[in-house]
Amino acid sequence: MRIGRMAPLLTGGVAAALVATLAPTQASAAAPRQRAEQQKPAWHRCDRSLPAAFQCATIKVPLDYSRPDGKTIKLAVSRMKTGVPGKKRGVLLFNPGGPGGEGLDMPVMMKEMLPKNVREQYDLVGFDPRGVGRSSPVTCGLTAKEQNSERPYKAVTFARDVKWARTVADKCRAKSGDTLPYITTRNTARDMDVIRAVLGEKKISYLGYSYGTYLGAVYAQMFPGRTDRFVLDSSVDPARVWRGMIQIWAEGTEPAFTRWTKWAAQRHRTYKLGDTPAKVKKTFWDLVARADRTPIDDSGQKLDGDDIRAALRAQFFSPEYATESVVQLKKAAAGHRVSHLLATPDDREPRRFAAAAQPPADNGSAVFWTVVCGDTAAWSRDPEQYRRDAVRDKAKYPLYGDFASNITPCAFWNGPSEPATAVDNKVGLLTVQNQWDSQTPLASGLGMHRALKGSRMVYVKGGEGHGVYAGDPRACADRAVNAYLNNGKLPTRDVTCKPSGRQGAGVRQRILPVPGNTPAPPRF
Numbered sequence: 001m002r003i004g005r006m007a008p009l010l011t012g013g014v015a016a017a018l019v020a021t022l023a024p025t026q027a028s029a030a031a032p033r034q035r036a037e038q039q040k041p042a043w044h045r046c047d048r049s050l051p052a053a054f055q056c057a058t059i060k061v062p063l064d065y066s067r068p069d070g071k072t073i074k075l076a077v078s079r080m081k082t083g084v085p086g087k088k089r090g091v092l093l094f095n096p097g098g099p100g101g102e103g104l105d106m107p108v109m110m111k112e113m114l115p116k117n118v119r120e121q122y123d124l125v126g127f128d129p130r131g132v133g134r135s136s137p138v139t140c141g142l143t144a145k146e147q148n149s150e151r152p153y154k155a156v157t158f159a160r161d162v163k164w165a166r167t168v169a170d171k172c173r174a175k176s177g178d179t180l181p182y183i184t185t186r187n188t189a190r191d192m193d194v195i196r197a198v199l200g201e202k203k204i205s206y207l208g209y210s211y212g213t214y215l216g217a218v219y220a221q222m223f224p225g226r227t228d229r230f231v232l233d234s235s236v237d238p239a240r241v242w243r244g245m246i247q248i249w250a251e252g253t254e255p256a257f258t259r260w261t262k263w264a265a266q267r268h269r270t271y272k273l274g275d276t277p278a279k280v281k282k283t284f285w286d287l288v289a290r291a292d293r294t295p296i297d298d299s300g301q302k303l304d305g306d307d308i309r310a311a312l313r314a315q316f317f318s319p320e321y322a323t324e325s326v327v328q329l330k331k332a333a334a335g336h337r338v339s340h341l342l343a344t345p346d347d348r349e350p351r352r353f354a355a356a357a358q359p360p361a362d363n364g365s366a367v368f369w370t371v372v373c374g375d376t377a378a379w380s381r382d383p384e385q386y387r388r389d390a391v392r393d394k395a396k397y398p399l400y401g402d403f404a405s406n407i408t409p410c411a412f413w414n415g416p417s418e419p420a421t422a423v424d425n426k427v428g429l430l431t432v433q434n435q436w437d438s439q440t441p442l443a444s445g446l447g448m449h450r451a452l453k454g455s456r457m458v459y460v461k462g463g464e465g466h467g468v469y470a471g472d473p474r475a476c477a478d479r480a481v482n483a484y485l486n487n488g489k490l491p492t493r494d495v496t497c498k499p500s501g502r503q504g505a506g507v508r509q510r511i512l513p514v515p516g517n518t519p520a521p522p523r524f
Contacts, residue, residue: 039198046078046104054080054108059198061130061191063182064417073179075191076134077198078126080107082119090228092122092205092485093192095129095212097524099185100367102133110207113471118485122205129215130191131183131367132359138179138367139360140172147365152306153390153402161407162383169373169412172366181417183370189219196226203228205485209467210234210440211524213431213448214241220427220452229488230429231481232455233469234440236524237447238423242372243379243410245444245524249313250397250404252441256316257281257399259436263319264326271323273330287329296332298341303329313400314438318464368523373410376420383407426454430484430491432477434463434499439524449494456490463499475500 041057060072083089092114094106107124114124128135146168151161172180192215196204205228208216213232220227236245261277261284274280288305295302303311308329315322328341360366373379380386386407393401429452433445449457458480460468468477476497484490 041077041198043079050105050108051080054078054105056104058134059194061194063179065187065190073130073136074134075130075136075195076104076128077195078104078107079199080111080124082111083123084120087120088123089121090123090201090203090205091125091196091199092118092207092229093125093127093195094206095127095208095215097208097210097212098129098132098364098368099211099371100132100364100523101211102128104128104133113469114485115473115482118482121486123199125195125199127191127195129188129367131179131370132363134359136179137359137363138176138183138370139362140168140366140369141175141360142168142171142362142365144361146171147362149365149408150310150403151406152309153387153394153406158387158407162411165407165409166412168369168409172369172409173414176366176370180370181374181414183367184374184417185215185218185371186222186375186418186421188215189222192219193223193226202226205229207231207233207469207481207485209469211236213440214238214423214524216429217423217448217452218421220429221421221423221425224425224427227427227429229485230427231469231484232429232431232448232452233481234433234437234466235431235445235448236440237444238421238451239447240444241376241378241420243408245440246372246408247393247404248441248444249439250393250400252438252443253313253316253399254397256436256438260316260319260322264323267323271327273323273326283330284326287326287333290333291329294333296329296341298332299339303341309399310403313403316399317436317438364523369409369413373408373413374416377416378420379408379410379413381411383411386411423448423451425452427452428454428456428490430458430481431455432458432460432468432481434460434465434468436462436464437466439466456494458491458495458497460497460499463497472500 039059041059043055043057045052046054046056056076056078058074058076061075062068063071063073079091094103094110095101096103096106103126106126110124111119130136131138146164151164192204203226206216206219208231210233213234214236216230216232217238220230237248240248258277261280264271264273264280265275265277268275273283288308291303291308292305295304312322312325315325325341328338331338332341386405389405390402393405395401397404431445431449431452433442435442437445445457449455458468458477460477469481470478472478473482476495480491480495480497
């Protein structure tokens with residue numbers, strides 16, 4: 001149904017959302033197109049392999065909110081009605097991270113994690129963000145090799161890296177050029193507000209992980225009056241969107257690496273990597289140099305030093321995993337036959353619908369670059385700037401600095417369709433953060449906390465892994481989240497927790513792919 005035909009149907013909520021987020025001349029044109037609140041989704045059982053109470057529907061949203069009577073796209077939404085009459089407060093919306101993460105099945109996952117007194121207050125709602133999964137998925141037609149974005153800087157390969165970045169940008173424009181300018185965080189936040197309106201809610205509550213924290217913060221900035229109880233788990237720093245958030249992986253890895261050398265040295269009798277941190281450090285860099293001379297065989301695939309640096313970057317935040325990987329790599333380098341060379345922490349993905357048509361193979365990569373490149377104009381268009389930055393940061397952050405600062409497709413992307421959102425407000429909400437998070441390091445979480453001046457932070461000192469809230473009622477951080485979702489009261493001050501046995505086992509562990517796995521973009 002075209003937006004223009006639905007003009008008389010929309011009441012104040014979405015109309016005000018359109019007015020609030022558009023320039024005055026655009027707002028006057030958008031205001032009469034009052035249609036979204038009275039969309040009546042055809043709810044149906046999502047999948048026979050999942051509970052019957054898990055319902056799905058498709059709604060339509062404007063591709064371009066400045067032209068709400070123009071082209072529309074489909075948005076896949078799901079829900080589980082868990083709210084109890086008399087106790088129900090509203091809906092609790094989820095986002096698993098990304099950009100590019102599918103969130104349609106999150107109500108099923110989160111129902112298992114949320115305590116009864118929270119479930120009774122909310123219907124649980126998931127959605128695939130625009131361009132993702134079942135929501136009018138975008139594609140760039142990228143090959144598996146083109147999706148592999150972890151590229152160390154080397155003078156002899158830089159021209160090849162520039163060609164790759166330009167090729168990805170060109171292919172994305174050729175395949176989905178008319179759509180890509182509108183696959184942005186701001187538009188996804190607008191979609192969230194349409195979901196709110198379609199469900200008949202004045203406000204929404206929200207739990208977002210990783211990239212989902214930035215999405216939640218942008219929503220709170222754009223729609224503060226409709227922001228109810230918001231939990232941001234493992235936060236993106238809004239001031240670093242987006243190149244700075246990739247570079248922070250290098251910055252944050254160095255202290256994690258130092259911590260790992262101490263951990264392994266204390267366990268020298270078990271792992272034989274060195275009885276001092278300096279010796280453990282030398283063991284690792286000797287292994288990297290050896291792999292550069294003679295690549296290590298991993299079931300027929302050769303791993304060089306760059307492969308090792310890339311794969312172990314995230315693991316150093318969980319010392320036991322990194323230690324086991326280094327031990328295995330040492331054995332393989334010595335000629336021993338070993339399997340699973342690079343052990344990784346739990347990398348759980350949301351469950352897929354058994355009967356659902358799968359999105360294009362490069363959908364995750366396409367959305368990642370579309371959002372990361374299209375959200376902000378703060379990307380240099382000069383390839384030489386990336387070369388200089390990569391050389392500088394390789395010296396400053398030896399483990400990953402050149403990867404993090406090397407050229408990306410954003411150098412050749414079209415400019416954003418609108419300015420990025422400056423997150424800076426006093427909306428009261430809750431952030432939670434592990435000390436040793438590989439994808440959104442502590443400095444990133446602190447950046448979000450500073451930007452949201454009305455927020456409180458639950459900080460898990462010593463906590464490892466990407467994703468804090470795990471549905472463990474014994475865990476200090478989980479208790480704080482549950483209490484806030486239950487009674488809406490923020491802690492009077494920031495809270496420091498000790499890690500529990502399940503800390504770091506949140507809804508999604510965002511670990512970079514190990515060599516040999518299907519290439520994918522790094523994720524938040």
